[in-house]
Amino acid sequence: MRLLAIVTLACLAGCSHPLEIAGEGDIVSASGERGCSLEEYNSGAPTCSENYISGAYDEIYQALPRPGWEFEGWGNCQHANPQTQYCGFSVPAKTVQDFWGNTVPPLVAYFTKFSAAVPPITDLYDATTNLEPAQQISTASALITRFADRARDRHAREDEFQSYDHYLSFYWEHRTAAVEIVDTIGRGGNTITFNVTTQWKLSPNEAELRFFYRGINTVAEYHNNGVMTRIDDTHYTRNVSYNSKTNAPLQIGDRLEFELSQFLEGVPNGRNNYYGTTYLYIVGQGIVPWETRGIFGDFSTEREDSFPISATGWLGGETTLPYEYSNEPDNHFLQMATNLSSINGQNFVLGRRVHHTDFEDGGHNESPQNPPFDALAGLLGNHYVNHSCVSCHTRNGRALPPAVGQPLKRYLVKVGDANGNPDPLIGAVLQPESSMGNPEAGVTLGPWQESNGLRRPSFVFSGVQPEYFSARIAPQLVGLGLLEAIKEDDIKALADPNDLNGDGISGRISRISDPESGHTRLGRYGWRAEQATVRHQVASALNTDLGVMTSTFSNPDCGQAQTDCGASGTELPDEHLDTLTDYISLLGMRARRGLDEPVALRGEALFDAAGCLNCHVNTFDTTAHHPHAELRNQTIHPYTDLLLHDMGPGLASTLDEIHASGREWRTAPLWGIGLTADVSGGEAYLHDGRARTLDEAILWHGGEAEVSKQAYVALTAAERLALVTFLKTL
Incomplete structure (x- = not known):
């Protein structure tokens, strides 16, 4: 609870600004010119003062919590940075000359005290975290970049073949490479050396590495062709x-x-000949996502030569992928991060194999040449939702609702009692399939209920009719690793559970118990922010969706009245959980498009003006302490605050959960949303897939988002189209 007493720091002549502290903490000048602490004022020290200022005044303050307390938010802060505990204050000269403490509201910092009932959040990563080697290092003699590549069927610009972004048979066997670029240009040398480590020996006369795109006879032609x-x-x-x-x-x-x-030369399985990924390296800088310029065959243009995408388009920082030119729009979300470290290439494809494996028979869902993964066969639980990860997360994109009357194959239906506890008959999740021939219950999509151009789903249950439930459609998977790397302090600084700034938005942190350590973590994943890490989210899905036990969640989802849930214990070895987690964490994010498109840029300004950025926060810097080098120190644009918000009765479910009410939902990230139709073959948005368009999704917003929705409704038709056009560039 918050300490009730408020310490008021009165402003005397020559005082810079009146300060108040609610709770235990300090307000400290970031410039070091003064520091204000409770000890100073409790001991009778002068109030926060400095020499009289006769001109305009600017200052930055920092809120510093004491042990056992946590910074909650600012009051009366003119320029709060939404991602830090800082407040900027700017006062014009006339106000200062009039002893501005008498005319300007006091600056207030609020702190929350923790008890056993409300424990503090423990950061996932800090200076003690074991880090993987840096993906790029700079020495006095060279810039060294280390990354991973995989085998490809054709070349990046060959749209006629549509055979670049997809994955070939046996992609996890001998078909990744670790590459090191040693760039000495400008550091006393004149050479760039490429050192390549493969999983299998290469054909002596065909181990090619090509430099400098030419694009004269084909879009796969290079100036400098040579064998390594x-x-x-x-x-x-x-x-x-x-x-x-x-x-x-x-x-x-x-x-x-x-x-x-x-x-390759004589590889045991699959064919021998493969190409690789097309990369753009900027000498002295590193690998960057690229776009083409010019028209192939037109010698007055660049002939589709590669150029860096503007940094404003790097939604995923250095994980960002180039634009797609191979005419494979459904494969946007399947790619390795551009900066995938050399040590993670093989882990990525091994994890992908787990993702695409049927846990009943071990079969792979892609090429018929791919053999069964026997180690995973037979792990499907007594009760489950689907047979494989990819069955719900097809092509790693958003799922679409089924036809009316069909089962919710790509949904998770959470159930419980009035207090948010698991349903005694079927546990916390309805698992409609059973390997024992006795399903818990069934659920199908009922008729859509339409009103004023919007629709809401109805659900038809069989076997059990839960009174309290929440149906959630499978979301896209790209970007999850980067969300894990956002610093807790940056998310906490956005929370305003008591709406201290009076803007009508009261985002709340989801506090989650770590299933492995027991620490209290900040929830980031799931429609209600119910998991804290990618590993926990993956293990939770294995547990409830597939009925597969891991070391993270080793007990089956089971109601107290159930007797056929199966035994507890670890079924999937950690090595497979780890590679699956790496795969999900290190998927690349497609670059933002339309960077110079006037309509989209106008839509971006309208998105901001409508207040959408208050929840869909566009920019974060990731921590320096994440174990994966690819995710560290990245500037990313996810368009989420990862907080829980009351979205009003229109979107509410009947299920109140332990950490969130039926009206609360985590702000959904918007990056990648413009590729939904390409990847999924259609559009469906919001937690249950009810919105058929982005326009409908916006119109469903209520509660804390009501003001922004009304601002959108007030726009002209052309302005609304511009705003949606902007969203489709993400």
């Missing part, structure tokens, strides 16, 4: 020092597009 020098069966190298496009030695800032070919 073999060191041994799995190590190869090649140097480049001359820019074939400018006919000059390499210089810092040069664009070096390259493509590795993994032409």
Whole structure:
């Protein structure tokens, strides 16, 4: 609870600003010119003062909680930074000359005291976290970049084949490579060296590494084609020092597009010949997401040459992918992060195999040449929702509702009692399938209920009719690792559970018990922020959706009256849980599109003006302490605050859960939302898929979002179209 007493720091002549502290903490000047603490005032020290200022005044304050307390928010702060505990204050000269403490409201910092009932949140990562090696390091003699690549069927720009972004048979066997770029340009050297480590030996005369896109006869032609020098069966190298496009030695800032070919020799399974990913390397900088410019065949243009995408389009920071040119729009969400570390390439594809495996028979859902994963066969639980991860998360995109009368195959239906406890007959999740021939219950989509152009679903249950339930459709999976890397303090600074700033928005942190450590964590995942990490989210889905027990969740989802739930214990070894977690964490995010499109830019301004950014926060910097190098120190644009918000009765479910009411939902990230139709083959938004368009999704907003919705409703038709156009660029 919050300490009731408020310490008021009176303003005397020469005082800079009246300060108040609610709870235990300090308000400290970030410039170091003064510090205000409770001890000073309780001991009778002068109030926060400094020399008289005769001109305009600007200052930045920081709120510092004491042990056992947590910063909650600012009151009367003119320029609060939504991602820190800082407050900026700016006062014009006339107000200062009039002893502005008498005319300007006091600056207030609120702190929450923790008790056993409300424990403090423990950060996921800090300075003690074990870190994977950096993906890029800078030395006095070279810039060294280490990343992973995978085998491809065709080339990046060959839209006629549609065979670049998809995955080939046996993609997890011998078909990834670790690449090291040693760039000495501008550091006493004149050469860039590419060192390649493969999983299998390459054909001696076909181990190609191509430099500098040419695009004259085909869109797969390069100026500098050459075979790498073999060191041994799995190590190869090649140097480049001359820019074939400018006919000059390499210089810092040069664009070096390259493509590795993994032409294997006598690989045990599958074919031998593969190409690789097309990367754009900026000399002296590193690998960047790219776009093409010009028209192939038109020599007056760049002929589809590669250029860096503007940094404003890097939704996922350095994980951001290039634009797609192979005419495979349904594969947008299946790609490795652009900056995937050299040590994680094989883990990524091994985790992908788990994701695509049927836990009943071990079958792989893609190429018929892929053999069963026997180690996972037979793990499907007594009660389950589906057979594999990809059955719900097809192509890692948003699911679509079924036809009326059909089962909710790609939904999770949470159930419980009036207090949010698991339903005694079927547990916390309705699992409509059973390997024992005795399903818990069934649920199908009932007729849609339409009103004023909006629809809401109805659900038909069989076997059991839960009084309290919440149906949730499968969300997209890209970007989850980056959400885990957002710093807790940045999210907590956005929370305003008591609406202290009076803007009508009272986002609330979801406090979750860590199933492995018991620590209280900040919830980030799920429609109601019920899990704190990607690993926990993955393990929870395995547990309830597939009935597969892991070391994280080793007990089956079971009501107290059930007797056929199966035994407890770890079924899926940690090595497979770990690689699956890595795969989900390290998926690449497609770049924002339409960066120079006037309608989209107008829509972005309208999105801001309507107050949408109050919850759909666009920018964060990730922590320096995340274990994965790919996710550390990234500037990302997820468009979420990861907080719980009351969205009003229109979106409410009947189920109140332990950590969230039936009206509360986590702010859904918007990155990738514009690719929904491409990936999913249709559009469905919000927690139960009711919205058929983004316009409908906005019109369903209520509660804390009511003011923003009304601002949207007040727009002209052209303005509403512009705002939606902006969303579709994400």
